[in-house]
Amino acid sequence: MTEHNDHDLEQRFEALRRAQFGVAPSFRATLSAARARRAATARHRPVGLVAAAAVIASVAIAVLIIRRKLPNDLATVRLNTPTDFLLALPNEELLRTVPELGRVTITLDRRTP
Amino acid sequence: MSPEALERELDQLHSAAFGWALACCAGDRPAAEDALQASYLKILDGRARFDGRASFRTWLFAVVRYTAAGLRRRAALRRWLPLAALEARSDGRPDPVAALAGEEATRRLTTALATLPRRQREVLHLVFYQDLTIAEATEIAGVSLGTARTHYERGKAALRKLLGKEPE
Numbered sequence: 695m696t697e698h699n700d701h702d703l704e705q706r707f708e709a710l711r712r713a714q715f716g717v718a719p720s721f722r723a724t725l726s727a728a729r730a731r732r733a734a735t736a737r738h739r740p741v742g743l744v745a746a747a748a749v750i751a752s753v754a755i756a757v758l759i760i761r762r763k764l765p766n767d768l769a770t771v772r773l774n775t776p777t778d779f780l781l782a783l784p785n786e787e788l789l790r791t792v793p794e795l796g797r798v799t800i801t802l803d804r805r806t807p
Numbered sequence: 808m809s810p811e812a813l814e815r816e817l818d819q820l821h822s823a824a825f826g827w828a829l830a831c832c833a834g835d836r837p838a839a840e841d842a843l844q845a846s847y848l849k850i851l852d853g854r855a856r857f858d859g860r861a862s863f864r865t866w867l868f869a870v871v872r873y874t875a876a877g878l879r880r881r882a883a884l885r886r887w888l889p890l891a892a893l894e895a896r897s898d899g900r901p902d903p904v905a906a907l908a909g910e911e912a913t914r915r916l917t918t919a920l921a922t923l924p925r926r927q928r929e930v931l932h933l934v935f936y937q938d939l940t941i942a943e944a945t946e947i948a949g950v951s952l953g954t955a956r957t958h959y960e961r962g963k964a965a966l967r968k969l970l971g972k973e974p975e
Contacts (some may be wrong), residue, residue, distance in 0.1 A: 707935035708914045713913050714826045719840065721821040796815035
């Protein structure tokens with residue numbers, strides 16, 4: 695619903711509507727084209743599915759190959775840096791072992807390694 | 808609604824729906840025909856169902872708008888994928904909408920509309936071309952009444968400016 699001072703736009707849109715209605719494809723033609731397109735899509739669907747499956751399989755194979763090249767257990771990889779010695783503590787075994795009563799398993803060493 | 812009744816309703820609104828599809832596709836006729844065909848298929852296959860909450864025209868226009876937006880997104884995606892060679896080519900026939908360019912006023916209006924933001928173009932089309940109220944346009948465009956009014960006013964001002972006319 696337009697306002698009173700919009701006659702200029704109303705006239706322009708009315709002219710556009712008349713022109714476009716004149717060149718609109720018929721309903722039957724549009725419907726036939728739509729049905730033909732549906733049939734064509736149905737014919738191409740198996741090709742699309744096969745293509746999608748091929749892409750997924752290629753990606754899966756590539757991932758497997760890349761993962762195989764990586765080391766399986768990262769814990770087995772030990773990185774040594776030049777500053778590792780700064781983190782070494784005297785008697786650091788104490789931090790990693792459970793003491794047992796009546797048994798001395800480690801010898802205290804007060805020197806820095 | 809039976810398939811025959813649906814077809815009858817679609818037939819009655821076909822020309823208006825084609826105009827709306829053109830507006831949704833910024834005047835691109837092949838895109839508008841695609842959107843309209845896909846919309847009809849959705850409706851006749853039952854993938855879009857009319858539940859009677861709005862008028863049939865409002866519902867149909869909402870389906871066309873939604874379908875056109877989906878096709879637009881897919882077209883944007885295809886531009887990034889190397890599938891251009893698989894695209895259907897134009898059949899070489901002259902575009903009847905382009906033939907309207909002979910009419911100067913119509914050509915200026917379609918050119919000006921194509922440069923407006925999509926929401927403004929849609930609201931102006933629904934109000935001036937389809938003769939709907941702004942409230943009805945909100946249902947189709949999927950915006951609030953206040954937003955639709957803003958698009959309407961800004962769209963009118965921008966359109967008048969583009970058409971080289973001062974607001975009255």
